[in-house]
Amino acid sequence: MNNFGYLRAGDVAEAVRAGQAPAVRFLAGGTNLLDLIKYEVEQPAALIDINRLPLRTIEAHEGGLRLGALATNAETAYHPEIAQRYPLLSSTILAGASAQLRNAATNGGNLLQRTRCLYFYDPASPCNKRAPGSGCGALGGVNRGLAILGASSQCIATYPGDMAVALAALEARVQVSGPAGARTIALADFHRLPGDEPSRDNTLTPGELITAINLPDEDFSQHYTYLKIRDRLSYAFALVSVAVVLRLAADGIIAEARIALGGVAPKPWRVPAAEALLVGQRPSAEAFGAAASRLLAGAVGQGENDFKIELAHRAIVRACWQAAAGTPQSQTDKHIR
Amino acid sequence: MANANNISDLASAAPPASIPRRIEGRDKVRGRARYAGDITSQEMGGVLDVAVAVTSTQASGQVLAIDDAAALKMPGVRLVVSHENAPRLHKIMSLTGAEIGDLLPLQDAKIHYAGQCLALVVADTLEHARAAAAAVEVRYSAPDPQAAFTLAEDGGRTKDVAKVGGGDPGQVKIGEARPAYEKADFQVDMTFLTAPHHHNAMEPGAVVAAWDEDGGLTVQLPTQFSYGEAVILGEAFGFGLKDRLPRLISQVLGGFDFNHKVRVIATLAGGSFGGKTSNVHLLLAPLAAKLTGRPVKLVLTRAQTFSLMPYRGETQQRIRLGADQNGQLQAIIQDAVLAKGTAGQFVEPTSEATVKAYSSPNILVHQQAAALDLNAPGWMRGPGACLGQFALESAMDMLAEKTGLDPLDLRLRNHADVEPDTGKEWSSKSLIQCYQAGAARIGWADRDPRVASMREGGRLIGYGMATAIYPVKQMPAVACVILGADGQAVVQTATQEIGQGMITALTQIAAETLGLELAAVRLEWGDSALPYGGMTVGSMTTLSAGAAIQEAAQQVRQTLLKWVVQDPASPLHGQPADGLRVAQGRLVAPNGASEAVAAAMARHPDGSINEEAITGRTFGHSPYGRSAFGAQFVKVSVDPDTLHIQVERLVGAYAGGRVINPVLVRSQLLGAMVWGLGQALLEESSLDPRTGRWMNTNLAEALVPTNADIANIEAIIIDEDDTRGHPLGVKGLGEIGIVGTSAAIANAIYHATGQRLTSLPMRLDKLLAARLNA
Numbered sequence A: 001m002n003n004f005g006y007l008r009a010g011d012v013a014e015a016v017r018a019g020q021a022p023a024v025r026f027l028a029g030g031t032n033l034l035d036l037i038k039y040e041v042e043q044p045a046a047l048i049d050i051n052r053l054p055l056r057t058i059e060a061h062e063g064g065l066r067l068g069a070l071a072t073n074a075e076t077a078y079h080p081e082i083a084q085r086y087p088l089l090s091s092t093i094l095a096g097a098s099a100q101l102r103n104a105a106t107n108g109g110n111l112l113q114r115t116r117c118l119y120f121y122d123p124a125s126p127c128n129k130r131a132p133g134s135g136c137g138a139l140g141g142v143n144r145g146l147a148i149l150g151a152s153s154q155c156i157a158t159y160p161g162d163m164a165v166a167l168a169a170l171e172a173r174v175q176v177s178g179p180a181g182a183r184t185i186a187l188a189d190f191h192r193l194p195g196d197e198p199s200r201d202n203t204l205t206p207g208e209l210i211t212a213i214n215l216p217d218e219d220f221s222q223h224y225t226y227l228k229i230r231d232r233l234s235y236a237f238a239l240v241s242v243a244v245v246l247r248l249a250a251d252g253i254i255a256e257a258r259i260a261l262g263g264v265a266p267k268p269w270r271v272p273a274a275e276a277l278l279v280g281q282r283p284s285a286e287a288f289g290a291a292a293s294r295l296l297a298g299a300v301g302q303g304e305n306d307f308k309i310e311l312a313h314r315a316i317v318r319a320c321w322q323a324a325a326g327t328p329q330s331q332t333d334k335h336i337r
Numbered sequence B: 001m002a003n004a005n006n007i008s009d010l011a012s013a014a015p016p017a018s019i020p021r022r023i024e025g026r027d028k029v030r031g032r033a034r035y036a037g038d039i040t041s042q043e044m045g046g047v048l049d050v051a052v053a054v055t056s057t058q059a060s061g062q063v064l065a066i067d068d069a070a071a072l073k074m075p076g077v078r079l080v081v082s083h084e085n086a087p088r089l090h091k092i093m094s095l096t097g098a099e100i101g102d103l104l105p106l107q108d109a110k111i112h113y114a115g116q117c118l119a120l121v122v123a124d125t126l127e128h129a130r131a132a133a134a135a136v137e138v139r140y141s142a143p144d145p146q147a148a149f150t151l152a153e154d155g156g157r158t159k160d161v162a163k164v165g166g167g168d169p170g171q172v173k174i175g176e177a178r179p180a181y182e183k184a185d186f187q188v189d190m191t192f193l194t195a196p197h198h199h200n201a202m203e204p205g206a207v208v209a210a211w212d213e214d215g216g217l218t219v220q221l222p223t224q225f226s227y228g229e230a231v232i233l234g235e236a237f238g239f240g241l242k243d244r245l246p247r248l249i250s251q252v253l254g255g256f257d258f259n260h261k262v263r264v265i266a267t268l269a270g271g272s273f274g275g276k277t278s279n280v281h282l283l284l285a286p287l288a289a290k291l292t293g294r295p296v297k298l299v300l301t302r303a304q305t306f307s308l309m310p311y312r313g314e315t316q317q318r319i320r321l322g323a324d325q326n327g328q329l330q331a332i333i334q335d336a337v338l339a340k341g342t343a344g345q346f347v348e349p350t351s352e353a354t355v356k357a358y359s360s361p362n363i364l365v366h367q368q369a370a371a372l373d374l375n376a377p378g379w380m381r382g383p384g385a386c387l388g389q390f391a392l393e394s395a396m397d398m399l400a401e402k403t404g405l406d407p408l409d410l411r412l413r414n415h416a417d418v419e420p421d422t423g424k425e426w427s428s429k430s431l432i433q434c435y436q437a438g439a440a441r442i443g444w445a446d447r448d449p450r451v452a453s454m455r456e457g458g459r460l461i462g463y464g465m466a467t468a469i470y471p472v473k474q475m476p477a478v479a480c481v482i483l484g485a486d487g488q489a490v491v492q493t494a495t496q497e498i499g500q501g502m503i504t505a506l507t508q509i510a511a512e513t514l515g516l517e518l519a520a521v522r523l524e525w526g527d528s529a530l531p532y533g534g535m536t537v538g539s540m541t542t543l544s545a546g547a548a549i550q551e552a553a554q555q556v557r558q559t560l561l562k563w564v565v566q567d568p569a570s571p572l573h574g575q576p577a578d579g580l581r582v583a584q585g586r587l588v589a590p591n592g593a594s595e596a597v598a599a600a601m602a603r604h605p606d607g608s609i610n611e612e613a614i615t616g617r618t619f620g621h622s623p624y625g626r627s628a629f630g631a632q633f634v635k636v637s638v639d640p641d642t643l644h645i646q647v648e649r650l651v652g653a654y655a656g657g658r659v660i661n662p663v664l665v666r667s668q669l670l671g672a673m674v675w676g677l678g679q680a681l682l683e684e685s686s687l688d689p690r691t692g693r694w695m696n697t698n699l700a701e702a703l704v705p706t707n708a709d710i711a712n713i714e715a716i717i718i719d720e721d722d723t724r725g726h727p728l729g730v731k732g733l734g735e736i737g738i739v740g741t742s743a744a745i746a747n748a749i750y751h752a753t754g755q756r757l758t759s760l761p762m763r764l765d766k767l768l769a770a771r772l773n774a
């Protein structure tokens, strides 16, 4: 851990101004950032503590909801309106981390949590994400948890989080303030693929601060599921996760479908063409299987993680069935039923 | 199940108040218990520097240079110790086979494994030491491309071993197993792999060392063997004979002590289970403190515990079983290849249980070890037996299928009525009662025994069972019991509390033998300045230290009774001494006359009665075979799509002689069963075979079970009289709960799915692969 400066930002403008200095980091819950500093993966010159900024409210917004960037994961998951209108989001958040972490973790920080690739965490190993140009230790190494989709020859890391997978299915927008003013970014465009620049996880520009996440005015509270497959039932990152929302017509025909995958790619993975395959279909093993195959088209294993391709296929089909059936979900009982 | 106590019932209601609670328990739950890492400079006379270790990032080659110039200029830094300036240490003999018996730290430039300690940075605070450690630059020679890190890549390093574990034979030949196997009506031939996994105790390695002006050394750390650590320090730092092995031997043989200069104080341990003896850091802190002349504290990081502390190494086992038409075993053949470190003598005793579990006229064990370019594996709960039984009990399950016998029936047919490898009668054995109690509790007879036949709510259901066995051994120990003028007793023996509840159990033994209330007895433990208390290993502490305490306490009681009946001032004067009882602090004669022990002792001319006893000199040698037994029963459910494996029920029934404290024993058994579940389904230390580096070196990535993974878990204790084995009647139940758990789970997965998993941990990707290949 290096010595670093510390500034407590009084308002958003001050935070954004300070955030333009080189090698500074915003400090929210600190559950990811402080670990990375201790591992010497991050060596910030200064931390800008944003915890006093007025970004903690969850409020109505354009018929939907606006989630403050500093609202905690726990506050968000247990918020009555979210539990009622966006139960997918509640379920997904509660499938992540542990109660203690969710109490500290913020919505903004959650979107920006970094990969769990073991080589990223180990400063003695090569890693293009941590040290551009040093190589990728995970290629041919311990890569059981890593990407089968969207990777590059430079980096096979995944985005590890859960919440963003639900947000991708819900088509949320991320609201940011930066030196050039405020803008919103569609969740689908927020995280980026590594290409030959794996050090950049997302499309934020330097100094941009997340202020809120906007949930659109849509109702997927009847047919949704978040299926998270992991080695143990709590306190583990997803090997594969699937967020599904469906809209069924009165005759049971699928009118709209959205499927987002977690744990398999550098960003929550959606394939509109796969979702389109389901529209106009009745729920069936064939239809779900075809959508799964389309979603996973082009998937490649890296050795240890080859199994994820088959596992993801099975998980997608299962999650679609659960969503179609309207199976209620409790993440308090972690068991997969 | 007439005499089975289902101690899991203790979970629902508070256990009876008559069962003493853990004496240090209140301190532990309130965060008041003190561990080595908690020691402050105030406690060390105002001075306590902090050391941070710098470790090797590669597994082979040489250190070309250590550039500490920048680090030495940083605030608060006192010293950087490396092989270039470390004092030369003397060779030591490691009683536990640990790495430091062959490889002393910071003595030369050679690199033996990744994560080896290359330097220590000593500073006034942890922050300063850590910052400076990050500034130390190490230059390396190119690593050796031939380095081997897994058994599969052993590169011709495999060699037969003469001894495994604590001295069990590496090779065993009873009868003629190969021809018997070839001729057998039924044969099973299977190969099993088990992944390395680390202790990951909550408390990492931690040590505080201080040299005094007279050249004496005091070291405080959690350890399972305070005397052993003192001897290692005495040898390594060149102390005289009085601080080396002769001190220990003279105590055990003659009960006399030398004037010694090395003192080791065992602190409370935040998890130990084999991981906390003869660690490298035992030598590192004193080494730094010697150079600075000031006390030094060293606490390892989580990642450093992966390379500087022992772990369970990788193993491969091939098991062949041959049985006749009736399912009677004719041959057991075990061929094991076991990972060893580049240094260190420890080899996992996988055969320990294999040669004692079942009656078979022919048994052949062939064990080999391969020295990999890794830090040394070492002791971990249920050493050997839990891996050996994973293989043997999985193979027995397949034999049951081949012979068409119920797995339980097969085991009953092969019940070893005498100890198989010695032919000795057992001192006691209640395995059949364990089978019966466990089977009844889980509903074994009600299952559909056909493979892949059972379902509940869409999930595949399976039941499995396995035999648990763990040897009973006893170590020499010396105990001193002092009954004071106030009627309170002090018991002294340098044994160790490693979380198992030793303080409470041994205080109970003393109180019961003396006839005093628990609160009237105080145990002094863990300090090598006390009488020799033995090692806290192998489920032996209650028996080893307990035997010495019982004997010394009996002598104190005898002395007290003899004296009190001769004391004219006592109401018991003139009574026959052997007719008196002592209970709850009162001496009572058959005629009803009585006197409080405290009242009597207040008149005692010497002010106290002191007695010392030495027991276990023959290491528990007995005309009988001695072992604890148990039976594990498991119900699993498996999701047919996602292949998530859930252990729905875990029922263990155990017989281990007398239970001094059922609350403590229950914790031991449940904890061991949970560990067994983790070993079965989760635990693996991921090695990058290209670099020899452990990669998942933190608690977020090295998975152990969470509460959600453990559903319904029950431990049943079978009453057992083992006074024929030892007058104290205690066998030991610290480890047996982990033995057989993984096999019972593997067998249940097979019953549920028809897929036989032979490699630990049994994660869903392995089950998926097995299903796709089926």
Ligand SMILES: Cc1cc2nc3c(=O)[nH]c(=O)nc-3n(C[C@H](O)[C@H](O)[C@H](O)COP(=O)(O)OP(=O)(O)OC[C@H]3O[C@@H](n4cnc5c(N)ncnc54)[C@H](O)[C@@H]3O)c2cc1C
Pocket: A025, A026, A027, A028, A029, A030, A031, A032, A033, A034, A035, A050, A069, A070, A095, A096, A097, A098, A101, A104, A105, A106, A107, A108, A109, A110, A111, A112, A113, A160, A161, A162, A163, A208, A209, A210, A211, A235, A236, A237, A238, B700
């Ligand atoms: C052991 C463990 C297990 C976990 N398991 C899971 C899991 O199963 N599923 C899951 O989804 N997550 C999991 N997590 C991750 C956890 O959810 C994240 O660490 C947490 O959400 C991050 O939020 P934070 O507020 O603590 O962020 P911080 O650590 O404070 O920040 C993270 C990053 O975001 C930046 N940042 C924070 N807020 C803003 C903002 N408003 N604008 C711009 N930049 C910002 C910081 O500069 C930093 O780079 C786990 C974490 C741990 C330690």
